Amino acid sequence: MPHSSVAEPVAPPARPPALTDRGKWLALVVICAAELLVVLDNTVVNVALPSLGVQLHASFGGLQWVVDAYTLTFAGLLLAFGHLGDRFGRRRVMMIGLAGVAVMSVGGALATDLGQVIAARAAMGVFAAAVFPATLAMIINIFTDVKERAVAIAAWTAMAGFAIAIGPTAGGWLLEHFSWHSVFWVNIPVALVILAFTRFLVPESKAAHIGRLDVIGIALSLLSVTTLVWTIIEAPKLGWLSVASLAGFVFAVVCFAVFIRWEMRTSSPVLNMSLFRIRRFSLPAVAIMVAYFSMFGFLFMITQYFQGVMELSPLEFGLHSLPFAVSIAIGAPLATLIAQRIGTTAVIVFGLVVMSIGMYIAGQVKVETPYVGPVLISMVLMGLGLAIVQGPATESIMSSVALDEAGAGSAVNDTTREAGGTLGVAVLGSVVASVYTTKIGPRIDAIPDFLMTPNEKSFARESVIAVLEMVERPTNPAFAQQKADLIYAMKSASLEGFQLASYVTVSASLFVAVAVALFLPWKPANESVLLAWKVDDKP
Template sequence: MSMSLTEPTTDADPRRWLALGLIAIAQLMVVLDASIVNIALPSAQRSLGISDANRQWVITAYALAFGGLLLLGGRIADFIGRKRAFVIGLVGFGVASAIGGIAQNQGELFAARGLQGAFAALMAPAALSLITITFTEPRERAKAFAVYGGISGGGAALGLILGGVLTEYASWRWTLLVNTPIAIATAVGGFLVVRESRAEGKPHYDIPGVITSTLGLVALVYGFTKANESGWSAGSTVTLLIAAVVLLAAFMVIESRTAEPLLPPRVFSERNRAGAFLVSLLIGLALFGMFLFLVYYLQGTLRYSAVKSGLAFLPFSAGIVVAAAAASNLLPRIGPRPLMAGGTAAAAVGMALFTQIGLHASYASHVLPAEIVMSLGMGFAFVALSSTALIGVDARDAGVASALVNTTQQVGGSLGTALLNTIAATATAHYLTDHGPRAAATGVVHGYTVAFTWGLGALILATVLSIVLVSKQRQAAAPGSSDTSSTTEPTAFEQAEVLDGIR
């Protein structure tokens, strides 16, 4: 489907740099919210009495909603207007953050996190689309994307520090509440400053596809959670897993038959792109799981404060920045396969080092080396992934293909967090059965290392897929990168820059 963008004027917007500042603040909140809550999770779990089986929902509810609704959010923003979607997304995100901040039980917190993810899925595509529309001069647009990419990269590290400071000196609740006044103020500014633009034509939304895919993923995650509580052979677990398979199969059938699919099957027909999406899914599984258990290891086992544990993750952020910058220069010369395969292999080595942590290990001897090696590998892999996702794709599918890199990483992360949390809890329970309750502390760390081992397996598989599926040839730049005539083009900018922004 081909549609044109309706722009208010071809003249440069005199308030375009102020608009960029507002858009950058919105993106900062989206990026911050992923890392800031990780550091606060142990405190939130104690405060609300969340079980070990259910703690992963604080992360997976946000990731599932964000990743699962991102494609629909971009389509909605195109048709209702990017400015309108941006403002609605900001207000909704702020309200959802407030609900989470005052939550009195785990159900309210999980629901609030899901709402945050849903509104972020509307806000994020609109934000980058607005940059594409607002900055029409190539040099200015490049500067705007550089600012946006820097915010995307630095936001994660800032979230780790801010999450620690707020949790330690105020309350874990402020890691959510802090979003509300900022989001509302930014929404007001966006309403007053940002220009509107929308796609022409009759809107088409693949609602059956959204429903079946989202419910299927939720059933799968909930099935993993029930396996932790009741066992893999329990009727509730089996029922949920069967429902997940049926719903996801229905989603694939719907996508193959609908005229305007949410996820066109043709996007997966090219081997390189299919490999990139699978590797992204596996990286998300390993990366999200690593963050979850390392936070608990630092705070629970090594007795780090929230601030200290946030600072302990900074070398990981720095490693990604350094490696991604180097990869950007290497990619045109050597192609994506060496970067993707080498990056995932290095990440696997880092994860292997994490499996060696123990009750009396130290940060300097065990955690820091693993962080550095894994982060360098992730930085190389991320750049290759975001590039490969757009190689040879039709202009009409550019937005979907690029968005899928982020979507698969979020979905992989939500599934991996739930699955690895169940695996860790089961391993700890078996350890305590064999060694008695006096070995509780050692048993908990044993559960972490078992989860890290499964994450290692995912990264090894990602390395194999990178070698087998991704071409070794150098690739040309993705087509249509500067064309603003496609409905999905702004979303392509958005997702590529979100990933590449960690450079």
């Protein structure tokens, strides 16, 4: 589809000062480091979930909120900060975000209960939202050559894989030697170092022509996204058809509708709605959403599996998860470059199919299944599938927007990731929890109180992670066999939940693969943002 559906610019956009080749690649390193910080925080915290759950006696829902509090504010504010970066300067907004992440990490490090941890995570998500859209927007402004931009975007997508690679291992090492507070302390020096390098190595860029600040659009986008994400997170506990859940979904839809109508009528929208008429923009965004739906759900479940079922230490979990992460780090840049030759559509469809196969295999894992075999194969296929999808899809999205709208385009790309990730944790986590509780609840309730306290029962009823605490607790030899049988039943029930969740993921991935194959152009897109400017000038 031609790019003429994008609003025509009045004049060429303001670009960052010309950099030497060395300067451009140094700026890319710093930008990717900022991205690393944001992604790393999620992976490190995932490893710490079992320790948090045991030490703070957190419920399964509480652990979900440790992940989702960050995601909720992050997803809700991405579009707003992307727009503000276009308007006031992407580097400036990113630096504010880096400073905020450092400050709020202190709050997380000093937290003494679950509520404080969740509050710190939510605040960190606010400032992370200022960092993330700016990274990709600055990359497409710095790298104006088509091939160089493809390489830079490939590096940006590969960095997510690198973060996943070092996150569980680094987090595991920290938890082996320190308490869970250390996963917050580590953010502070990293954020400050990146902040300093950003000031001196990354050029400022912003839109050359801006209208009035779209305060109404920003407010509506924030209301709609955060309401939807909150409702999805809480629906498993409140009931998907409860009054509160239905009211949340209706309110989110109404806000979305009003937001779309407002953005189509205002002269300076926070988001150019005509971008969604471009198939190379909208369909890859959907593909990324489903890919991250699968990936975040897979990561949340694999954390439960490695530490609850296999009873690995945090460091062992990190090492065992490396194949998944390395697959992403290797596959992302290769897939982006291959898509330049054979087309984005073929690569995205192939990636979604690979993810589906990986998730299906993961769903067949049993308690006795060895690591080297289905577990390892499923991780490699999931990692490769995600990498194959996200690199080319991101490049397609960003090649569809004008440079003046780079921040907004990047924010859409990032919002789809976070919305998909939140759905993955909420929906797949709910599926697993429902199956697990149904199977295990009656057995836990039948245990006498002198063997398990009410709090211990509540935790065991909601999460297989309770196995870690149960294994450590001394047991009267007379009850040793019953304890072993219960632990095995808990592990089996969690894997039954994983199986059902895997079928949900496989169905979603294959459905989107078919949609992309049918509606996304198969011809390679040679146009870049620069060429799009020329096309827009033609009738």
